[in-house]
Amino acid sequence: xxxxxxxxxxFMHDLFREEIEEERRAEIQDETVRIQYERQPVPTASEExxxxxxxxxxxxxGALVALLAxxxxxxxxxxxxxxxxxxxxxxPDKSAPQRTDQSLAEQxxxxxxxxxxxxxxxxxxxxxxxxxxxxxxxxxxxxxxxxPMTLDTVRTGKYRIRLENPDFSAWxxxxxxxxxxxxxxSHTFSxxxxxxxxxxxxxxxxxxxNPIGQTPLTVENIPARMxxxxxxxxxxxxxxxxxxxxxxxxxxxxxxxxxxxx
Numbered sequence: 632x633x634x635x636x637x638x639x640x641x642f643m644h645d646l647f648r649e650e651i652e653e654e655r656r657a658e659i660q661d662e663t664v665r666i667q668y669e670r671q672p673v674p675t676a677s678e679e680x681x682x683x684x685x686x687x688x689x690x691x692x693g694a695l696v697a698l699l700a701x702x703x704x705x706x707x708x709x710x711x712x713x714x715x716x717x718x719x720x721x722x723p724d725k726s727a728p729q730r731t732d733q734s735l736a737e738q739x740x741x742x743x744x745x746x747x748x749x750x751x752x753x754x755x756x757x758x759x760x761x762x763x764x765x766x767x768x769x770x771x772x773x774x775x776x777x778x779p780m781t782l783d784t785v786r787t788g789k790y791r792i793r794l795e796n797p798d799f800s801a802w803x804x805x806x807x808x809x810x811x812x813x814x815x816x817s818h819t820f821s822x823x824x825x826x827x828x829x830x831x832x833x834x835x836x837x838x839x840x841n842p843i844g845q846t847p848l849t850v851e852n853i854p855a856r857m858x859x860x861x862x863x864x865x866x867x868x869x870x871x872x873x874x875x876x877x878x879x880x881x882x883x884x885x886x887x888x889x890x891x892x893x
Contacts, residue, residue, distance in 0.1 A: 756810055758806070761816065764820060770791070824853055825881040826876060828884045832888060834888055840859070855876050857875050868888065
């Protein structure tokens with residue numbers, strides 16, 4: 632393999648080949664003119680001015696020097712041997728916290744879960760759930776079984792309890808389990824319906840003697856059974872009616888109140 636200095640020399644020679652040949656041609660031309668002048672008789676001053684050859688134009692020396700310097704720098708960059716630079720690899724920061732399988736397992740254990748039974752050495756309480764009729768129990772969205780249900784070891788905290796029976800609307804509640812205590816839940820399912828009451832003129836509405844609002848009135852989730860409805864307004868005779876709220880149905884009542892007679 633050629634040495635770097637030989638490569639540089641060959642590169643410089645190829646780069647300035649045209650300039651060197653042009654300089655040689657200019658020197659030969661100058662020498663030829665000089666010899667011709669020596670062989671010719673001495674001309675008069677006027678003939679010398681007429682026959683004086685035009686001076687050979689040469690390239691500016693400054694531009695040639697700058698071009699030469701640029702060529703040397705370029706040649707040194709491409710032909711001079713370079714030491715391979717290895718990429719630096721930053722060592723890991725040992726002070727930064729490292730995620731381990733154990734820490735991930737701990738994080739998973741902290742997430743809310745429907746599985747409420749835990750180890751007895753943790754802070755726990757009890758949970759008793761009953762329903763009439765029998766219902767399916769869901770704890771934090773996870774099915775746990777059917778009522779009656781007793782959970783003796785439950786991690787302390789809040790839980791969403793949902794009871795479902797195919798013949799009734801589902802029922803939900805939020806309970807808090809405290810350490811060393813037993814929380815009891817009991818629910819009786821009822822079928823529900825809707826009551827809609829309108830009156831001309833408007834009046835106050837009572838159901839089994841309890842005020843529930845004024846017309847126009849819509850009340851949802853009323854337990855299905857028989858009720859005594861009353862609509863009253865000052866200066867008008869009361870309107871009363873016995874009605875039945877049926878499961879999943881809407882009971883509509885339209886009333887026209889009459890003024891009291893003296």
